[in-house]
Structure formats: structure tokens, C-alpha cells
Amino acid sequence: MTQTGISRGQAARERLITAAQELFWENGVAATTPRQVLARSGVGHGSLYHHFPTKRALAIAAIQRTSEQALARALAVLNQDRPARERLRAFLTRQRDALAGCRIGRLTADPDVMADAEMREPIRRYFTALVEALATVIAETGVPLTTATARATTVAAVVQGGYVLARAGGDAHALERATSGLMDLLEGD
Amino acid sequence: MTQTGISRGQAARERLITAAQELFWENGVAATTPRQVLARSGVGHGSLYHHFPTKRALAIAAIQRTSEQALARALAVLNQDRPARERLRAFLTRQRDALAGCRIGRLTADPDVMADAEMREPIRRYFTALVEALATVIAETGVPLTTATARATTVAAVVQGGYVLARAGGDAHALERATSGLMDLLEGD
């Protein structure tokens, strides 16, 4: 009750989550060790296990956080005050770090994540919400709703696959080629 | 000189590679242990390190093999004796184990693979050859070559992304929705 909004303890907790988010993006969950999280965050061993009973608990917190942040950024683009066609184009041409890969999508290849329902859930939610938002925008461009839903899945997929191709070839432009190829199709050539 | 084409030793080597291929598909390279490969293949510890000096050497052999096999299967579909339009459709609607993910594409999220140029190379080759073959087929449908190349990247990306979405949602149909959404666009609605 005498505390400010964020106690000193919360600072360590936040630093742990942030460091875990970064490392998960770089190397995945399974391949990230508690020691790496400690080194990155500057937090001590004792503190980690004070704030999180296990690596799994930290992983869940970090994945949830990443998922929320990524969804918020995507929805910000899709809900801008502009014509639907422009919002769709803005989503597809958004600046992305192609060689780093998608912070969320890449987790679907992580064995620790896929083996754990609580880690999978934020990922499922992210893509469900993203595809739904895309379908809404696409429907606003005048496409029937059932067509819009399939097309929204295609749009989300081309971005995820663009990341895969970019990383596979060490070529950041592969993502742009994939999305621009789809945009041409969407805009009727 | 007195040997048959495949010596008894090759049998163990082959079983190790096959087991590694399966395990890499299931769990990735980094998360697969030599012990798992031994258990799966039925080969003994001594034999593993007789045939492959390190886990890395086994991984390179297994990834190369997987890449060759996957490319051969894809090209078989794309080079059938049928109209280009049908071959493209056959590629997109090919039976795929969506929830298992792509044996090649998934490796782009593996930290061990991405940190090693020799492991990355077969993956790069696979997608380069796949996109080139797709571009040829698409060009045969009457599309200008530069457009065909971008479009080929889009096709490969939608398949890869479809896998990601399917695994993310635990929904095998997500892959079909992604590819059928693309097919509608390709066939001019």
C-alpha cells in the first residue's frame, strides 16, 4: 500500500521479461537458457527464481507479452482512418525485419512451445485476431465475407512465408517480392 | 572390391540419417539429441560416432537428404505432362501434413541451422530451385516473366505461411484456406 505503481521488484521482473522476449526472437524458447536471460537482463540468479518459479513460467509471460504487443501494432495499421484498400496495402508493405523472422510465427517451430498448451495459446490468439481483422478490412473493399476470410488467411500466410523465404535465402527482399506479388493479384493486376 | 553395392556399414549409416531426418522434422535440429537418434535408429553409440564425427556432420547429411527428397517430389508435380495451369493448381492443392509443418521451411527457425552456413545451404538451394520451377510454370500460363517470378515467390510463401498458420491454430484447414484463397486470385476469381 505504501508502494508506487511499480516497485523495485517489478523492475527486475520487467527486465527479465524483456530480455526473454529478445532472446526468444533471436534463438527461440527451447534454445534460450536461463543464464542467457540473466546476462542480457543484468538480473541475478536468485532474482530470476524469485520472480518466476521455472523457465516455463518466464517463457509464458514473455510469449504473452510479445503476442499482445505484436497484435497491437498490427491492429494499429489495420484500423487507421483511411480507405480499406490503403490499410490493406499498408499492412502488406509494412517495414519488417525479414531476416530476423516473425517473433510470433517463428515460435510455431519451437518444440518447447508446441509441446505446451499455455505457450501455444497466445500464438493461436494472435493469428486468430489478425486474420479476423484482415478479413474485416478485405470485406470493406467490397469482397463477399466468405471470400474475404479465405483471402485474409492468404494475406497472413504470405507474410509468414515471406519471412521463411527471406531467412532461407539470406535475402530480405524475398519477403517484399512475396507480398508485392500478392498485392498485384489483390489489386487486379 | 568384394563388397556388394551397399555394405553392412552403410545400413547403419542410412538408418542414422533416416532417424535424424524424422526427428529433425518433429523437433528441429537443436532440440534433437544424439541419444534420440540412437534410440530411433536402433544403432549403437559407438556406431554413430564411427560414421559421423559429430552431431553437426550427421545434421548436415540429414538436411541435405531431406532437401533433395523434398525438391524431387515438388518438381515431380510441377513437371507433369499437363497444362501449366493444372500443374500450378496441383502444386497448391497437394496433400500436405499441415500440422507437422514443412520439413525444410521449419528449419529456418532453428538456431543451430541458421548459425551454420553448411546447414543453411541445402535449404537455400531448395527454395531457390522451387521458386525457379514455379516461375517457369507460371510464365507458361501466359504471364510476363518478371511478374511470374514475383508471383512464384508469392506461391511458395503462401504454402510456407499456411503451414505456420495451421500449426499456430492447431487447425490443418488453415493451410487449405491460404492456398485456395491464392488460387482464386490466380485464376482471376
Place this chain on the structure above:
DNA sequence: GTCTATACAGGGATAGAC
């Protein structure tokens, strides 16, 4: 809350006999 010390299984590999 944070620290240092300790524990112990498993990963990745070597040694040397058969």
C-alpha cells in the same frame, strides 16, 4: 528481493575392448 554455493541430470563426445 538478491546473493552465492551447491546439486544433479542430460547433452555431446572420447577411449579402448571386442
Place this chain on the structure above:
DNA sequence: GTCTATCCCTGTATAGAC
């Protein structure tokens, strides 16, 4: 070529002091 025994390091914690 294959086997068993052994090795050292790191991942993932637990214990208990400060």
C-alpha cells in the same frame, strides 16, 4: 564396425545466508 564405460560441461534448478 560396434559395444560399453567414462568424461566434462551446461541447463535447470534448490538452499540458505544477507
